[in-house]
Amino acid sequence: MKLKADRATLLKALAHIQSVAEKRNTIPILANVLINVADGRLTLTATDMEIAVVEEIGAETSRNGAVTAPAAVLYEIARKLPDGVAIELDHTGGDAPLALRAGRYATSLNVLDVDDFPSMMAGTLPYHFTMPAAVLRGLIDRTRFAISTEETRYYLNGIYLHVAAGDEGSMLRAVATDGHRLARVETEVPPGAEEMPGVIVPRKTVAELRKLLDEGTEDVAVGLSDTRIQFTVGTVTLTSKLIDGTFPEYDRVIPRGNDKILRVGKRDFSDAVARVAAISQERSRPVKLSIGHNLLTLSAVSPDQGTAKEELDDNYVTYDSTPLEIGFQARYLNDITDQIDKDVEFAFSDSSAPTIVRDVASPSALYVLMPMRV
Known part of the structure; x- marks a missing residue:
């Protein structure tokens, strides 16, 4: 694998990636970013087994291949390099280190086997719809403050997204509560979401999605099943497991x-x-x-x-x-x-x-x- 990318472009993608990569390092491969070059396209992937972020960015590619390298280290290097510099990444395969060059700077990073990198992309997402980024941003901003941080009540550790009957017909609702306060915000049901199941989107997923929504104003593509949800914002795809629990009957309170x-x-x-x-x-x-x-x-x-x-x-x-x-x-x-x-x-x-x-x-x-x- 060999490529050359603009520092600003790579840094922005690594900022998304490194915040998802596992920090505790209990499973070493989860601290790495998967860098994949195929057919002239460069994609970066990170996961902690609960969330996965995949981003495609523009780069000059000269050799196909894939490698995993420490996400936090790559991000720190890119962050500290001067503006305008081009970053070259070169991996000859196997256990060889990943060579990084930028101007007069050069380093090599240890890698881990690509085959050990987990994938969260298996399985189908039967429900698909799109919604404006501003609408989704509003649903998040006006409810996430009420998400519970009490781990024993895990079913409250996210935003409950579902279709419910409102005063003017069916509405898409976002609800969060920690038992002391409750936030309920609703909007029109996007076409394709009418039959979606009620799902609880985890707190970390909400935080990562909100960061992505700051950077784009276009529509967000949403796909979901009973166990997973996926958001595509521009060139970034965020996939997450859902909280496996039953949200309380909030209308009662x-x-x-x-x-x-x-x-x-x-x-x-x-x-x-x-x-x-x-x-x-x-x-x-x-x-x-x-x-x-x-x-x-x-x-x-x-x-x-x-x-x-x-x-x-x-x-x-x-x-x-x-x-x-x-x-x-x-x-x-x-x-x-x-x-x-x-x-x-x-x-x-x-x-x-x-x-x-x-x-x-x-x-x-x-x-x-x-x-x-x-």
Whole structure:
């Protein structure tokens, strides 16, 4: 195998690849990138046995072949080479090292047998559809903050993607919850997705996909089965196993009778929460909302630091119901309001019941937040 590639092009691909390659090195081959040259095409592949990324890039190829080399080392070398340099990779086969040359720099890297490199491409994906990158990016951004990190509840360690009945017919929904807050965002069902099974996309896959979506505005091709999902973004294909579990019946925790409605400007509210919560060093940082007619008072108490309070009056707040006091974790409040552009709407029942939070300008998103005692 022999090729020459532009440093910037190779570096961008290696950035995608090395973040997927296994870092713990318990299985040495998983720390390597598979470099394959065939019929004038160069592809790079990395996998940790849960996710695989394959990227095709432009290069001058002069000899077909394949080799595996340490992904992190290759990335670091490419990152530290000067802009504009061409990188040559040359492997003569077998156990011979991979030679790398770039300008006056040269090195050789140990390789591992290509036959030991695992593949995640076996099996069919019966469901296929495409969706705009911006839409998929929105589904991820407005739900992933609520993904659970509690490994014992593994079925909550991802985004539940499924087709569900909405107010205006079937909708494609993304849902995430950690038991303290829930995020549900929906969009039109793309053609071809109508019969797809409900799937749980793992947290790491969501993170890697989100990086790819930052770099492209074109449509994303999605293929899936009951056990795998695949996203193609430009020249990059990300394949992942799905979480083998049953997502809870989340509709049961969405309250139906919350009729006490508070509307407040997102920026004014989130800034006030941050200022009031600064008094406490606790991770939970509880904040109490005392709500009256067109008046919201936020307060926090710290046994060590003191107290803090801020009022938002009718210049910022609309509320015309019975007075209410309710507490929330400050971080959870801001995680939700970070997804909202302008005005936020809270729908309360009482101080101990789940609260619904909505983006006034975007009815496709709904959030549920559990209160806490303050």
